[in-house]
Amino acid sequence: MFGAHPRHTAIRAAVLVVTAGAIFGVVLLPVRLVGISMEPAYRDGGFTFANRLAFAWRQPARGDVVAIRMAGLRVVYVKRIVGLPGERVSIAAGIVAIDGRPLDEPSVRDRAPWSMPPVALDVDEYFVIGDNRAMAMEHHEFGRVRRDRIVGKLLF
Amino acid sequence: MPATRRLLVSLGLAAAIWMAWQWWVDPRRVIARRLDQIADVLSTPAGAGELERFARAARLTQYFAPDVHISAGRPGPSVTSRDALVAAVAAWKGNEPAGGRDVQVVDVEVTLESASAARASMTVRLVGVDPRTGVRSVDAREVAARLADVDGEWVITGARLVETLERP
Numbered sequence: 001m002f003g004a005h006p007r008h009t010a011i012r013a014a015v016l017v018v019t020a021g022a023i024f025g026v027v028l029l030p031v032r033l034v035g036i037s038m039e040p041a042y043r044d045g046g047f048t049f050a051n052r053l054a055f056a057w058r059q060p061a062r063g064d065v066v067a068i069r070m071a072g073l074r075v076v077y078v079k080r081i082v083g084l085p086g087e088r089v090s091i092a093a094g095i096v097a098i099d100g101r102p103l104d105e106p107s108v109r110d111r112a113p114w115s116m117p118p119v120a121l122d123v124d125e126y127f128v129i130g131d132n133r134a135m136a137m138e139h140h141e142f143g144r145v146r147r148d149r150i151v152g153k154l155l156f
Numbered sequence: 157m158p159a160t161r162r163l164l165v166s167l168g169l170a171a172a173i174w175m176a177w178q179w180w181v182d183p184r185r186v187i188a189r190r191l192d193q194i195a196d197v198l199s200t201p202a203g204a205g206e207l208e209r210f211a212r213a214a215r216l217t218q219y220f221a222p223d224v225h226i227s228a229g230r231p232g233p234s235v236t237s238r239d240a241l242v243a244a245v246a247a248w249k250g251n252e253p254a255g256g257r258d259v260q261v262v263d264v265e266v267t268l269e270s271a272s273a274a275r276a277s278m279t280v281r282l283v284g285v286d287p288r289t290g291v292r293s294v295d296a297r298e299v300a301a302r303l304a305d306v307d308g309e310w311v312i313t314g315a316r317l318v319e320t321l322e323r324p
Contacts, residue, residue, distance in 0.1 A: 034294045070298040070320050071279040072263025077321060119324045128321065143321035 027053055029152055031067055031078060037130030037140055038078055041065070041107050042154075050076070054153035060084075060126060063107075065154045068128065068145055077141065078154065080107065083119075083127025085147075091116035094133055110134035119144065126150065184266040187274055187303055187310050194219050194312075195261040195280070198245065202256035202285070213246035221304065221313040229317035258283040272305035277318070 003009045024030065033046040042048070042065070050067035060066060060081050068077040082105070083089035087098050094111030096103040111133040121127055121144060129142035179185055197215045200208075217238060226235040235241045260281040267275045282295045298318040303310045 068320065070263065070296065071265060071277045071318075074262045075279045075281060075296045079321070116324055141321050141323075143319070143323040145321055149320065 027051065028155070029067060029073060029076070031076060031154070033078060036135065037132050038065070038080070039132045040109055041080075041131050042078060049155045050152035051155050052152040055150065060147070060150055060153070066128065066150050067152050067154065068149050069151045073151065076151065077128070079128035079130055079142065079145075081126050082129050083121050085121055085123050085125055087127075088118045088120050089116075089127040090118040096129070105131075107131045108133050112137065124148075183268055183274065183305075183310070187266045187276060188264045190219060190303075190310050191261045191264055191276065191278060191301075195259045198257075198259040200256045204256060210246050213242050216242050216245060218309070219311060221306065221311045224312055225314045227314075227316040229319055232317065256284070274303045274310070276301045276303060 029050040029052055031048050031050050033042050033044060033048070036044055054064075062081055062084055064081045065078065066081060068079060070076065082096050082103060083098060088100070090097045090100075091114045094114045096105065108131050112135070114133060114137045116137075119127065124147045125144045126147065127143070128145050130140055132140070194216070197212050197219070200212065204212075220238045220241060222238050223236070224238050224241060226241055228234065235244055258281075260283070261278050262281060264276060264278040269275060277298070277300050280297050280299050282293075284293045285291070286293070298320050299315055300318050301315040302313050304313050
């Protein structure tokens with residue numbers, strides 16, 4: 001059962017456990033998707049991982065789908081970044097504008113006529129929103145988020 | 157058993173007993189358990205009758221200070237007394253789906269400010285199931301709470317919803 005060299009088997013098993021623990025405890029955050037706010041890109045009941053080292057060497061960028069922590073990591077928001085620090089974000093007739101210029105969003109399929117006055121982002125703030133703009137705006141969680149709340153970028 | 161081994165075993169046993177004692181009486185652990193108990197009271201099993209739902213709401217009095225202040229964030233409502241909170245929860249439970257609702261408190265982080273005061277942050281999950289369709293609904297909110305030790309029991313003196321995503 002343990003092979004011809006049980007000691008080697010035990011060492012390999014221990015290395016596997018430690019490596020898996022490091023990867024899934026530190027680097028990759030498993031995310032089970034609940035809700036429809038990120039459809040069509042991410043569907044209710046889907047499963048993915050957030051790479052917690054994605055922003056170790058660069059800052060979050062527009063278009064990144066990120067995991068955003070609440071009080072901890074067991075429940076996170078999954079949203080797309082549309083606004084970067086220092087920018088002004090507004091929404092008119094369902095179209096997101098950055099500093100007054102309409103934003104091209106290929107991930108958004110249908111749009112309800114959402115409207116939001118300009119919001120100025122601070123130096124450590126991003127604006128996040130879901131891809132499902134067909135749903136009622138009042139049922140959609142979106143808005144400004146501090147950089148320290150963004151825990152990683154979704155892998156797929 | 158050699159003396160050294162006896163000493164190591166004794167030290168290990170003492171450490172285990174100390175850790176178990178800390179686990180049980182550490183105020184942070186006690187507060188986390190109290191928050192779990194509140195979640196259990198707020199939960200309602202499927203098919204629970206109206207009497208049981210209101211009885212559960214009444215049990216909340218032991219977990220909150222008489223002058224507790226609960227804020228649901230802007231522009232949400234505020235509750236400024238324990239009696240008002242119990243009445244609000246009783247009304248909320250009266251409108252619950254027949255499939256019941258499970259309330260869970262996760263990611264609890266407790267900070268002791270003194271021997272009798274503490275702060276806690278947590279995520280509250282509400283899971284409900286429609287018994288007719290089997291569709292599961294999940295909602296989650298971040299909550300910040302203040303607690304005080306009153307006559308040996310930790311009670312919530314204030315709580316507010318935290319806007320993780322700050323809507324304009």
